[in-house]
Amino acid sequence: MTAARSAGAITDQAxxxxxxVWSALGTVRDPELDDSLTxxxxxxxxxxxxxxxxxxRLRLPTYFCAPNFAYLMVADSYDAVSAVPGVTKADVRLEDHFAADAINxxxxxxxxxxxxxxxEAAAELDELRxxxxxxxxxxxTDRVCRALVASGVDPARLAELxxxxxxxxxxxxxxxxxxxxLDLPCRDSDALIVDPATGEAVAPDALRTHLGLARATRVSQEANSGVCRGMLAARYPDSTGENHH
Incomplete structure (x- = not known):
């Protein structure tokens, strides 16, 4: 193999x-927003x-984003990138953040x-996660149940599904x-609506309250995601969610 071909092969491999690596980063999520970093x-x-x-290199919507959230994202990114075949070393760093040095x-x-x-920290972040x-x-749960109701399923029957x-x-x-x-039941035969803390099926008499909480959680999550995207776009006008080299 000539030197030129060898260099080309190395470039193609990289x-x-x-x-x-980009695909691996797509599996890493903001813990609060439940959306991928990419x-x-x-x-x-x-x-x-x-x-x-x-x-x-990672960046967040503000200089003062919560350091525990930021730590999870950087640590999860490091783990995901390190596991990619062909990666010999991972250099993953958060930039433009007040706690970047400690986190990195x-x-x-x-x-x-x-x-x-x-x-400063009293415990690891397992419970936060x-x-x-x-x-x-x-x-x-709210997203799936809304689709079912929109298709004609009686809301009162959701607890049976x-x-x-x-x-x-x-x-x-x-x-x-x-x-x-979360190690919750997730077989086809398991209840659609479960208590996320216990994995127990939600009883019919508790269904309305549970679905109300599920809806409020979804709305809050999506609203926070919209705010964060807007703040990131204001801070970094080039942020589009696309691949940046």
Missing amino acids: ASVAAA ELGFVSHHDVTSEGKAVV TGVAARAGFVESFRG AGFLRKAVLAG TLADAPEGPDLWRLIDRRHE
């Missing part, structure tokens, strides 16, 4: 790995060197949130994914 426009740069080093140093050292914010996942299950009764599509798949992450 581009292929970079595409896989869709939200939070990834400002990603690239892979010929040696396999993945370079990723802690994530790179695999130190955990408490150690990264020694003297679980709490947002429970909200994602509520919001997802299973996951197999829901229409196939992104909303159902997303709901099942979130339930799976």
